[in-house]
Amino acid sequence: MGDGGAAGTCDLRAMKILISNDDGIYSPGIAALAKAASAFGDVRIVAPDVEQSSMGHAITASRPLTYKKTPVGDFDAYRVNGTPADCVALGAYHWERVDLVLSGINLGVNLGNSIWHSGTMAAAKQAALLGIRGIAFSTPTGGQEPDFEALQPWVARVLDTLLDDERHELVNVNLPPEPKGLRWARQSVRHYDGKVVPGKDPMGREHFWFTIKPLESPEENTDRWAMEHGYVSLTPVRLDLTDEEQLSRMQAEHPVD
Numbered sequence: 001m002g003d004g005g006a007a008g009t010c011d012l013r014a015m016k017i018l019i020s021n022d023d024g025i026y027s028p029g030i031a032a033l034a035k036a037a038s039a040f041g042d043v044r045i046v047a048p049d050v051e052q053s054s055m056g057h058a059i060t061a062s063r064p065l066t067y068k069k070t071p072v073g074d075f076d077a078y079r080v081n082g083t084p085a086d087c088v089a090l091g092a093y094h095w096e097r098v099d100l101v102l103s104g105i106n107l108g109v110n111l112g113n114s115i116w117h118s119g120t121m122a123a124a125k126q127a128a129l130l131g132i133r134g135i136a137f138s139t140p141t142g143g144q145e146p147d148f149e150a151l152q153p154w155v156a157r158v159l160d161t162l163l164d165d166e167r168h169e170l171v172n173v174n175l176p177p178e179p180k181g182l183r184w185a186r187q188s189v190r191h192y193d194g195k196v197v198p199g200k201d202p203m204g205r206e207h208f209w210f211t212i213k214p215l216e217s218p219e220e221n222t223d224r225w226a227m228e229h230g231y232v233s234l235t236p237v238r239l240d241l242t243d244e245e246q247l248s249r250m251q252a253e254h255p256v257d
Helices: 028-037 083-095 112-116 119-129 147-164 223-228 244-253
Strands: 015-020 039-049 068-070 076-080 100-107 135-140 170-174 183-185 195-199 206-211 232-236
Touching: 015 028, 028 100, 028 119, 028 135, 028 147, 039 083, 068 119, 076 083, 076 119, 083 100, 083 119, 100 119, 100 147, 119 135, 147 183, 147 195, 147 232, 170 223, 223 232
Parallel strands: 015 039, 015 100, 039 076, 100 135, 135 170, 183 232
Antiparallel strands: 068 076, 170 232, 195 206
């Protein structure tokens, strides 16, 4: 869609960096990410006009979208009445030859299974689908706003690490409140005892909450383990979800036409 695409090797200082999120254009996390990224190239923000958390990779196809200039500090910024994936698609359409898409910094972690439904991750995935490198950043809130100023040097270190190697096409990054280092980590996969909790609003109308509780402890060297031990977790992700081992086994044991 549009003219967005990877620009190949280039001077990092001349990079075009598109920044989005799922918390909305006025989130303090997106301003912090834009500030850190501005040391690496030209920055433009394109983000949802309202919070779009847990929207996953939803694409708006049933109504038209708007793209409106919006003040966000000193940055060139636009708000979209759509999803994070919509924002990246429109951002790449309006800004020729985007080199890199950054998403976040999300208010809350995106670890393990949560990357399936994460709107933050969806923005980075949409970039990869357009042939642009995508990196998603998240951090826990702990009931209060994270110290984004303290996290900015770690965001810069992550970008220094990832931008040196163009093979990193899609990466999920989670930042603990007080990082002590970086760790490459695989995605944590755990089972949950998902529950539906019924309730009633003040008018007596029935409503429901979804709650989850993990059933297993995180395995060593997973993203969740790294975060629990104070490390920034860097997890390379791919768009191809094929289980190669299972595919090979089925081809050998159950040949078909």
